[in-house]
Amino acid sequence: MDFDLLLDEASPRETVVPLCLNGKLRAEYEAVKARIDERAANADDGGGGGLDGDDRMASRTAKPEPDLEQPVLDDLVEKMRAHTVPFKLRALGRQEWADLFSKYPPREDRQTGKRDPRDTMGVNATDFFPALVRASVFEPAMTPERWVKLDKVLSDAQFDKLATAAWLLNRVEEDVPFSLSGSPATPT
Template sequence: MAIEAVKKAKLPEKVVPVCLDASAIEAYREAEQEAARAAADSLGGKITVPEELATAVEAATIRFTMRGLPRKQWTELLKSHPPRKDNLEDRKVGFNEDTLYEALVRKCIVDPVPTDEEWEQIDEALTQGEWTRLVTVAQTLNLIGSKLPF
């Protein structure tokens, strides 16, 4: 019966890695490109990316597990961030964009769950691109329905 599926229900999740050391990423990518160039040159031999570069990227990376909210929590979150009357974009989307996204991302992160103080530190280290990725994943987890594989 369908009720058995409800008892086993799992909300959608996604792990979002965020590296907080752009220089480590750049050094890794440069080494990767050099290895690719060497592989393309038959006389260049095989060059691999040094393990310490991968270790540096990994050490500076937080892997956030994000989970979609149950429908009722999503609705309550939207209600608690109503659009500002004087803001056309808010009125178009139906919520206060300045406040909803932070609340949404924070509610969707289930592991590790940063304290308010830790979140402030993380927020200071995020680029707009990384922030946009977190927001996009949170929106996707909550607004995109399941697609059955058959």
């Protein structure tokens, strides 16, 4: 295996984080899904709503009515897909990572000298993670104006998905697992 050829073709790790940017569609989806789940739960318990062992209030229908809302749910899923953006992230080079990491040292309480509990990862988490996400996202192309608009609509959970993916790209090794059976035998 030619190391120089492999080195010429080398690239940083990448990942994709899909995010639906239409919160209204997500809310509609959750409402319809809740109705479907509630109907299924009622069908499972006989639809009665009575006390355990007391089926006097139970519905006498042989089968639950067909789920009429599944097509609505499927339609919402398709609409959500149309509003879902695949954010592509790339790991930073070692030096770029080191520079970014050192730029945001953990905060310390001035009176006690103890590290701020929010900064257990060794950085000022409040400032570091937005900078890490911005440095890691390479697609879609983001301008400062786009970041401002995106920050206004992303939930904390959505931002955490991006931040976690960026952290894992840079801090968790995921090379091809070593296999004894796949390695050439070495004479002893």
